[in-house]
Amino acid sequence: MLGLKLLTDPRWANVAESNLEEILTDHAWCEQKAASNAISLITQNCEYEDLVHELTAIAIEEMEHFQMVIDIIKERGYTLGRERKDDYVGRLMKFSKKDGSRNQAFIDRLLFAAMIEARSCERFRVLSKNLQDEKLAKFYHELMVSEANHYTTFLNFARKYTEGTDVDKRWQEWLTFEGELIQSYGTKEQIHG
Ligand SMILES: [Fe+2]
Ligand SMILES: [Fe+2]
Secondary structure, rough: OOOOOOOOOOOHHHHOOHHHHHHHHHHHHHHHHHHHHHHHHHHHOOOHHHHHHHHHHHHHHHHHHHHHHHHHHHHOOOOOOOOEEEHHHHHHHHHHOOOOOHHHHHHHHHHHHHHHHHHHHHHHHHHHHHHOOOOHHHHHHHHHHHHHHHHHHHHHHHHOOOOOHHHHHHHHHHHHHHHHHHHHHOOOOOOOO
């Protein structure tokens, strides 16, 4: 799925379902961070007009997702907790290239975003297929489709704006790294946990 090297064990959905307040809190902040990430990409790369337009739409959509999640939290009588640390994303951030040219860093930043969208999409799929709660399962199916589109957008911009980086080769390196990394996750009630 989306080139991912390792799929999540469906039993992770049971872990998530055992603590919905926790997974929903973590999920809400994932959406907020996705919006913030899109905004900072816009700020740093405003010379690309189409990127500014598409990432503005993504930032708005991610905040709409945030709103949907906090509405669910409220409906169910839960409380939105503080932002959870995302160890998985921190490890991906460390893998991204910050040295080299400005363009190389920009391309890797886009691939970093595509990677998180791909895994989030896969995790939402696992939730949509395995949650007992039908309403939430349907919700996660809708979000899965949306995150798959974001993944495509980030990857396409990387291909469009590369100045010499072999994007497909670098993307394979990302997939390989992520495939190893994800082996140590899948046990916690976090979207990337
Ligand atoms: Fe989202
Ligand atoms: Fe997204």
